[in-house]
Amino acid sequence: MKERVSEDLAEMKKKLGTYVDKGRIPGVTEVREEPVITVKPDKSLIKPLKKMSASSEHFFAVDCSTRTLKRANNWGVYLLRVVFAVVKGREVDWSYNERICTVVGDSYTRYRFLGDIRVELESEMALDIIRRRNIHDGDYLLMDGPSYFGGTRKFRISLYEKCEENEIKLLAVSKQSPMLHDERGRDLMATTSVLSPYSLWVYHPVTTANKDKHLYGTVSIVKLCESSPRVFRCDIMEYLNARETEAILSPLTSISEDPRCLGYPVTLWLAHDFSAPSDAKLLHYCEQVERTLGDAGLLEELLREELSCSFADELHGVKYPFQRELWGDYV
Numbered sequence: 001m002k003e004r005v006s007e008d009l010a011e012m013k014k015k016l017g018t019y020v021d022k023g024r025i026p027g028v029t030e031v032r033e034e035p036v037i038t039v040k041p042d043k044s045l046i047k048p049l050k051k052m053s054a055s056s057e058h059f060f061a062v063d064c065s066t067r068t069l070k071r072a073n074n075w076g077v078y079l080l081r082v083v084f085a086v087v088k089g090r091e092v093d094w095s096y097n098e099r100i101c102t103v104v105g106d107s108y109t110r111y112r113f114l115g116d117i118r119v120e121l122e123s124e125m126a127l128d129i130i131r132r133r134n135i136h137d138g139d140y141l142l143m144d145g146p147s148y149f150g151g152t153r154k155f156r157i158s159l160y161e162k163c164e165e166n167e168i169k170l171l172a173v174s175k176q177s178p179m180l181h182d183e184r185g186r187d188l189m190a191t192t193s194v195l196s197p198y199s200l201w202v203y204h205p206v207t208t209a210n211k212d213k214h215l216y217g218t219v220s221i222v223k224l225c226e227s228s229p230r231v232f233r234c235d236i237m238e239y240l241n242a243r244e245t246e247a248i249l250s251p252l253t254s255i256s257e258d259p260r261c262l263g264y265p266v267t268l269w270l271a272h273d274f275s276a277p278s279d280a281k282l283l284h285y286c287e288q289v290e291r292t293l294g295d296a297g298l299l300e301e302l303l304r305e306e307l308s309c310s311f312a313d314e315l316h317g318v319k320y321p322f323q324r325e326l327w328g329d330y331v
Contacts (some may be wrong), residue, residue: 007291008100009302012077015294019075020301022053034146037207037219040183041191049200049224055251057169060086060135061142061267062126064118065275068321069286072305075104078114079285079322080119081277084129085270087255094274097125100285114233116154119145123156137167140251142268147172147209147217147235160216164239169248172217173268177233178208180219189231192221199226200253202234203247209238222249224256228263282322301317 071077085094101117103110126141135141139161148154150174155172180188193201193246204220217235224232240248252265261269278320293299310321320325 003326004093005098005100005288008102009092012100012102012289013292013296013298014074015104016077016298016302017296018260019104020298028109034148035189035213035240036179036181038181038183038185039188039206041113041188041195043195045205046196046198046201046203048194048198049202049246049253050250051200052208052250052254054089055254056138057186057251058086058088058135058139059142059252059255059265059267060084060126060129060133060140061271062122062129063144063146063241063268063275064121064125065272065277066114066118067277067282069100069282069289070302070306071309071321072302073309074106074305075102075289076110076167077102077300079116079187079277079282080114080121082118082125082273082274083275083323084125085267086129086133087267087270091163092270094270095292096274097121098277100289117313119155123159126159127156129218130159130166130168135166135168140169140171140267141178142172142265143172144268144272145172146176146177146215146219148214150214151214155212155216157216162236163237165178170217170237171248172235172237174235174266175264180221180233189233191219193223193229193231193248198223200224200247202249206233209241212274220245220249222252223263224249227257232261232264237317250322279322282320286320 031058050316062084067079068261069077069079080101081096082100083094083096099121103113122143150157177189182188182191200223202220206219206221209215216238220234220236221231222234228235236248255266256263258266290299293302313324
């Protein structure tokens with residue numbers, strides 16, 4: 001991990017050195033938008049799920065967070081921490097990797113680019129745990145976000161293929177899905193909740209997998225806990241279509257009653273929670289970044305740019321950018 005961070009610091013020095021010498025180069029960083037999915041809700045597609053108090057499977061999950069180490073109007077340096085967590089019964093295990101990423105561009109470009117990088121790191125981590133942990137048929141691998149694979153900075157197709165080969169139940173669960181609309185442009189998940197006559201249910205399919213558009217999973221909406229009103233988008237990989245949808249999703253009810261995240265699979269919540277680095281570690285990386293930039297003769301000019309956009313933070317008593325941000329939304 002230390003070698004990777006050293007490489008990242010060298011890349012940071014190169015990118016910000018080019019920025020100092022030449023300024024921003026328009027159009028260098030590519031951003032992508034997830035397509036909108038619009039459907040008319042159909043009550044007949046809602047099926048009940050079976051409540052399960054326990055399950056014998058392993059539930060693996062991967063998630064990645066972003067923390068801002070330094071930022072200005074036209075660039076940012078970020079710590080990305082990718083985590084896996086595994087739950088079986090009451091047993092929990094987890095591990096993580098960390099990378100430093102430097103992005104030159106406006107705040108929107110940086111936000112979208114960092115999202116792409118997080119997906120790449122999550123794919124890398126997921127493939128690694130499949131190889132090292134011998135995940136096999138019956139086990140679950142839960143990824144955070146929609147099931148877009150292939151092309152630049154989407155989940156790796158090799159991850160999909162490895163899960164299919166090992167008969168792993170690969171599901172992509174989104175914390176939110178603003179791209180799902182009903183026929184009137186409203187939030188489809190909220191609309192569907194009103195239609196369901198069941199306490200635990202799946203709406204399947206919202207739309208079927210379409211590999212021509214990089215969508216490798218069939219989109220569904222699930223409610224996994226009777227005591228919670230929350231519903232989530234859950235994409236079920238195309239190779240699982242031969243299995244009964246309710247049988248695939250019902251075991252998730254056994255890990256969706258933790259009071260810390262009622263209605264959400266606790267394995268994904270743990271991966272999300274463990275991905276938060278301590279302030280002490282963030283300060284350590286900030287010192288490394290400044291030392292690297294100082295040795296390269298870049299620090300003084302970049303600090304002036306940092307100061308030009310940080311006064312609002314200071315008015316709110318924020319000394320470091322990572323003290324204000326909310327899970328990567330502040331870049």
